[in-house]
Amino acid sequence: MAGSSTDSRRPAFFFDLASPVAYLAAERALQTHPGVEWVPVLARGLGSHPPPETFDSYRCAEERDIALAQIERAAAEQGLQPLRWPDPFPFDSLFAMRVATYAKQIGRTVAFALAAYRQAFAGGRSLADPDNVVIAAAACEMHPSAVVKAADLRGVRAALDEATARAVALGVRDVPAVWDGERVTLA
Secondary structure (H helix, E strand, O other): OOOOOOOOOOOEEEEOOOOHHHHHHHHHHHHHOOOOEEEEOOHHHOOOOOOOOOOOOOOOHHHHHHHHHHHHHHHHHOOOOOOOOOOOOOOOOHHHHHHHHHHHHOOOHHHHHHHHHHHHHHOOOOOOOHHHHHHHHHOOOOOHHHHHHHHOOHHHHHHHHHHHHHHHHHOOOOOOEEEOOOOEEEO
C-alpha cells in the first residue's frame, strides 16, 4: 500500500497520539519540519527504561500536576486552544495508532493525526474510545466502517509494529522525535 513503509534516509517525525508533548510538536511540525514524513509508532514499544512519557509514573500527584501545567503553558505559548485533559489520561492509544497507520497507508497521516490530537487534547476526549477516533477520522473524509475494519487488519498491525521497530533501530527512545536522515532529536 502507498505510504506503508518508510525510507530510512527521508526525514521523519515519529509520534504517538497518546502524547500531549507530541501533540504540541505536531502543531509546530507543519512549520518547523515541512515535508517531513509523519510516522505513527507505539511509544510503549520504543524500549526505553523507564518507559517514555507514561504520565502515571510520578512520585506524587503534585509532581504530575506540575508536569501537566508545563504542557498547558507550552500550548498557550504556541497559541493553541487551552488543553482539556481526556478522561482517562493517560489513555491506551493502540486503536488510534492503528487507525493512524491506516491513515498513513492512504495518504492522510497528517490530517488524521492533527484531528485526533485535537479531539484528545483540545476536546478532552480519550482516544481509547473508538468513537472519538472515528470522529477524528471522519473529519479527514475517512469512512467510519473502513477505519474500524482497517484497525483490525493484520497488515495494519504489522505496519505499526514495523514502524515502531524502525524507530528503535534509528535510535528513537521517546516521542515526539525527528529523524533528520542522520540522527534523532526530540521534537
